[in-house]
Amino acid sequence: MTPFQIRARIQSLLTRLALRHLDGVVHQTVQTHPGLRCFELDKLTLNSYHDWGTKHHLVRLEQQGRIVKVIRENNKTKKKQPAIYHSIPINNRIH
Numbered sequence: 001m002t003p004f005q006i007r008a009r010i011q012s013l014l015t016r017l018a019l020r021h022l023d024g025v026v027h028q029t030v031q032t033h034p035g036l037r038c039f040e041l042d043k044l045t046l047n048s049y050h051d052w053g054t055k056h057h058l059v060r061l062e063q064q065g066r067i068v069k070v071i072r073e074n075n076k077t078k079k080k081q082p083a084i085y086h087s088i089p090i091n092n093r094i095h
Contacts, residue, residue: 070084
């Protein structure tokens with residue numbers, strides 16, 4: 001194994017660990033504060049530019065079945081409102 005391959009494997013491992021940790025932080029925030037929108041979650045967790053970082057983790061958690069995105073509609077104007085996020089209890093998760 002060359003030094004470049006070793007470096008690539010270490011970087012890959014560190015990236016996976018960092019993503020897993022940040023997923024956990026965002027998920028914990030969704031659990032403790034259900035019904036928040038993406039920018040509100042961003043203020044509580046990553047505080048990234050235009051909440052892109054938080055949105056990435058919300059999408060990952062949604063794909064894993066750990067949270068659900070609820071899109072609401074205004075009854076009078078029929079326009080969609082920003083999505084809110086809720087945690088899914090462990091016994092109700094889709095595997």
